[in-house]
Amino acid sequence: xxxxxxxARLLLERYRTVYDWTPEGSRRVLDxxxxxxxxxxxxxxxxxxxxxxxxHLNHLRFGHRHYPDLYLATAAGEALPFADRSxxxxxxxxxxxxxxxxxxxxxxxxxxxxxxxxLVLTTPHQGLFAFLDGxxxxxxxxxxxxxxRLPKPGGGRVLEKFRYRHHRHYTQAQLEALLGxxxxxxxxxxxxxxxxxxxxxxxxxxxxxxxxxxxxxxYRLLRRIRAWDYRCRWGxxxxxxxxxxxxxxxxxxxxxxxxxxxxxxxxxPR
Numbered sequence: 001x002x003x004x005x006x007x008a009r010l011l012l013e014r015y016r017t018v019y020d021w022t023p024e025g026s027r028r029v030l031d032x033x034x035x036x037x038x039x040x041x042x043x044x045x046x047x048x049x050x051x052x053x054x055x056h057l058n059h060l061r062f063g064h065r066h067y068p069d070l071y072l073a074t075a076a077g078e079a080l081p082f083a084d085r086s087x088x089x090x091x092x093x094x095x096x097x098x099x100x101x102x103x104x105x106x107x108x109x110x111x112x113x114x115x116x117x118x119l120v121l122t123t124p125h126q127g128l129f130a131f132l133d134g135x136x137x138x139x140x141x142x143x144x145x146x147x148x149r150l151p152k153p154g155g156g157r158v159l160e161k162f163r164y165r166h167h168r169h170y171t172q173a174q175l176e177a178l179l180g181x182x183x184x185x186x187x188x189x190x191x192x193x194x195x196x197x198x199x200x201x202x203x204x205x206x207x208x209x210x211x212x213x214x215x216x217x218x219y220r221l222l223r224r225i226r227a228w229d230y231r232c233r234w235g236x237x238x239x240x241x242x243x244x245x246x247x248x249x250x251x252x253x254x255x256x257x258x259x260x261x262x263x264x265x266x267x268x269p270r
Contacts, residue, residue: 002035002059004215006223013196013223013230014122014242015039017189018093021120021244022046026088030112032077032105033095037063037070043091044069051087053080078104082112089118096123097168106178115249119183125190125241126169127234132197134204135167142208175243183245190238195229197239 007015019042022029026047034040034052036059043050053075054060063072075081077092078101090109099105109119124133146159170178176185199222206212214222230240 002056002215003038004217004219004223005038006218006220008038008041009218010220010223011042012227013192014093014240015042016227017242018091018120018122019043019046021118021187021242022089022091023118026118028087029089029091030080030082030087031091031093032080032109033092033098034063034072035059037067037072039093040070040072041067047088051082053077078108080108080112084111085114085117087112087117088114089120091120093120093122094124096121097170098165100165102168102178106180110182110247113247115247117247119179119245119247120242121175121245122240122242123175124167124169125238126171126174127190127193127239128237129194129197129239130169132194132201132239133167133169134197134201135164137201138204138208139164139167170241172241172243175241179245182248184248185243185245187244189233189242190235190240191233191242192226192230192239193232193234193237194239196226199223199226199229 006012011019018039022043024046028049028051029043029047031040031043031050031052034054035056037052040050040052040063049071051071051073052063053073055074055076057074060072060074063070073081077095077099090113092105092109096102096105113119124130142159142162143164146162148158150158152158172188179185203214203222206214
């Protein structure tokens with residue numbers, strides 16, 4: 001699900017946090033996983049030049065059509081098509097949990113950030129209601145049907161080609177380990193509890209089973225309720241985590257005696 005049309009005119013929940021944490025007056029900002037650029041276009045108020053990358057070409061077509069002043073490109077976050085140290089800030093919102101190699105994504109972000117540059121990262125948190133994740137619940141149902149190997153009229157099996165990557169949730173400690181010593185974590189926000197995942201699950205169910213693409217509708221009431229839940233600080237129980245970090249200016253600034261980068265398998269269960 002790409003950015004809902006509501007957010008073209010309203011900055012709610014994590015979008016407001018990301019916007020506020022992106023340094024005003026930046027020269028160049030990159031939005032990794034920009035989707036249809038409905039949020040990315042807001043960053044024009046924070047930077048002189050705004051870039052976005054996404055692997056989904058159809059989403060980018062919308063952005064190209066409606067926001068021609070943005071620099072949008074088709075690319076994976078693990079292989080960014082930009083020079084070293086070319087951005088003052090990088091936004092990575094609800095992307096980390098989707099990629100195959102989260103460590104590679106972080107390394108690429110570190111590479112393209114200038115020393116002292118800002119990373120704004122949001123992702124699902126391993127909180128009390130992580131099991132209500134709409135992506136995992138709906139796709140898990142489809143996967144269960146696939147495993148039943150039910151025959152289809154005319155041949156083949158129901159959903160036999162269906163595949164999905166599990167939507168990961170992270171703790172604050174896991175994110176800090178993923179960033180390693182090359183970043184300084186400056187601010188962390190933990191918000192949203194049960195309403196947030198329940199309402200998102202409702203959207204996913206309407207989209208998947210009823211064919212109602214709420215992403216294309218200006219459905220403000222549902223999202224205002226979700227935004228209220230997001231603004232509540234629920235601590236370790238929260239469903240969402242947002243983190244603002246600064247790329248260290250040089251290696252001598254890094255603290256001694258810590259592992260700089262840890263592979264996902266070394267960070268414990270998610």
